[in-house]
Amino acid sequence: MLGYQFGLVGYPIGHSLSPWIHQQFLEQYKMDGTYELFEITPKDNFSQKLSNLKESGVNGFNVTVPYKETVLNFLDKIDESAEQIGAVNTIHCENGKWVGYNTDGIGFVRSLEYEYPELTQRKSSQILIIGAGGAAKGIYHGLMRHGYTNITIANRTLKKAVLITENDQSVLNLEEAADQLSSFDVIIQTTSVGMKPNIDQTVLSLQGLNSYTIVCDIVYQPLLTKFLQEAKLQGASIHFGHTMLLFQAQAAFEIWTKKNPDMTELASRLQLLLEG
Ligand code: ATR
Numbered sequence: 001m002l003g004y005q006f007g008l009v010g011y012p013i014g015h016s017l018s019p020w021i022h023q024q025f026l027e028q029y030k031m032d033g034t035y036e037l038f039e040i041t042p043k044d045n046f047s048q049k050l051s052n053l054k055e056s057g058v059n060g061f062n063v064t065v066p067y068k069e070t071v072l073n074f075l076d077k078i079d080e081s082a083e084q085i086g087a088v089n090t091i092h093c094e095n096g097k098w099v100g101y102n103t104d105g106i107g108f109v110r111s112l113e114y115e116y117p118e119l120t121q122r123k124s125s126q127i128l129i130i131g132a133g134g135a136a137k138g139i140y141h142g143l144m145r146h147g148y149t150n151i152t153i154a155n156r157t158l159k160k161a162v163l164i165t166e167n168d169q170s171v172l173n174l175e176e177a178a179d180q181l182s183s184f185d186v187i188i189q190t191t192s193v194g195m196k197p198n199i200d201q202t203v204l205s206l207q208g209l210n211s212y213t214i215v216c217d218i219v220y221q222p223l224l225t226k227f228l229q230e231a232k233l234q235g236a237s238i239h240f241g242h243t244m245l246l247f248q249a250q251a252a253f254e255i256w257t258k259k260n261p262d263m264t265e266l267a268s269r270l271q272l273l274l275e276g
Contacts, residue, residue, distance in 0.1 A: 003032030005057060006256065009050075009071070010064035013037050017242075018062055020273065021249040025261040040067070050074050060092045060256035062249075068134065075100040081145060085138050090252040101255055104135065105142025107248025108218065112186070113146070114247070114263065115239055116214055119186070123147045126183055130174070130203055131190035132160035135218055139188060140164050152177075152184075154204075178204045181213075187231075189217040194225040202227045211235035218244055223274055242270050 004026070008018050014037070022035035038061065040049045046067070053061070063071045068087040072078065075088070076097040082088045088100035113120050127148055129136050132155035143151055152170045153161040154177035161171040172180065181187070193203040199222055206215070206227070215231035220241035228238045246266055254260050 002057075003034065004059050004257065005034055005036075007034075007036040007038045007053075007058060007061045008064060009038045009040055009053070009061055009067055011039055011041050011066065013039050013064060016064070017245060017270065017273070018249060021246060021266070021270070022253060024266060024269075025249070025253045025259075028261050029257075029259055031257070042066075046070065047074070054093070054096075054098070058093055060090070060252070062252055063089050063091060072100065074098065081106070081141060084141050085134075087134055087138070089248065090255055092255050101252075102138055103248045103251035103255070104244070105138030105140070106145065106251050107142075107246075108139045108188075108216075108244040109142040109146045110247040110251065111243035112214075112216065112239060115243065116237070119214075122185070124149055125185040127151045127186045127188065128172075128177060128181075128184040129153045129188045129190060130177065131155060132157070132164055133190065136190040137164050139190060139218075174204050178207075181206065181209050184210075184213060186214045187216065189215075189219070189225075189227050192219065194227050195219045196221045200226060202230060206230040206234055206236075209234040209236050213237070214239055217241050220245065220274065223271060240267075240271070242274060243267050246270060 006022055008016055019035045026033045040046055068089055071088050077099045079101045082100050082102035085102045088102055090101040090103050092099045132153055153165055154172040154174055155161040156174055158171055158173055162168050165171055191203050193201050213236045215236045216239035217225045217227050218241040219225050223240050231238050250261050
């Protein structure tokens with residue numbers, strides 16, 4: 001019998017770390033399987049490419065930029081949380097039917113609670129999400145699902161934040177957020193600001209931050225972003241972006257195989273890989 005067939009649909013995906021991560025999971029369970037890159041370019045016929053994939057007998061695959069929304073039209077069923085987020089990053093193929101899930105936000109929350117388990121007892125922590133794009137939306141719903149009740153979104157364009165929270169009490173512009181930093185226990189940076197090559201940029205200044213605050217950045221290239229460097233200078237705890245990548249993959253692998261890979265050493269091994 002052939003082993004598991006997994007993969008990734010997106011464009012461009014040549015530098016994706018997902019094949020490495022899923023290979024580690026397969027090896028952990030000594031499972032026979034592959035995780036391939038199914039790159040679909042904007043010039044390709046997306047629908048045709050997906051039909052080919054269905055015929056190939058793939059067991060499950062991840063979906064990344066720019067297809068997380070487009071792929072909704074090709075599913076037989078959508079999990080409730082993916083529906084709420086309006087985007088899918090994981091598809092499970094069961095008896096010829098495709099079911100869509102979104103593990104991005106849940107992956108972030110798992111990574112955060114793994115590193116800071118005390119948060120699981122503090123669901124009323126004051127949380128600030130910076131940014132209101134797809135990543136922010138997934139994380140917002142992931143936190144809500146895990147029972148966190150006090151979540152504020154700060155964004156340059158206020159109305160995009162309101163679209164996520166569905167109320168204008170829990171949103172701030174970036175200046176207001178910078179002024180109120182000391183009232184947050186957890187701050188999550190979800191914009192692409194600070195990503196290579198713009199490593200000297202930060203979305204807002206962290207002056208005035210409390211040292212008990214946990215500061216997260218979902219950017220992982222570089223791992224220690226300027227934002228995280230500033231947080232460290234203020235004495236705060238930090239949380240690296242590559243862990244979200246690992247835990248969203250863990251949640252996908254669990255959907256496909258019902259196995260829950262051990263993450264003990266993977267974060268430091270991925271860190272070494274990223275640091276070259
Ligand atoms: P993704 O889907 O990966 O989260 P996105 O949808 O492009 O990415 O969202 C990017 C987020 O980063 C948005 O919240 C964007 O702010 P706007 O809604 O005002 O556009 C934010 N962002 C990007 N560049 C920014 C910058 N230079 N300063 C502040 N916010 C920025």
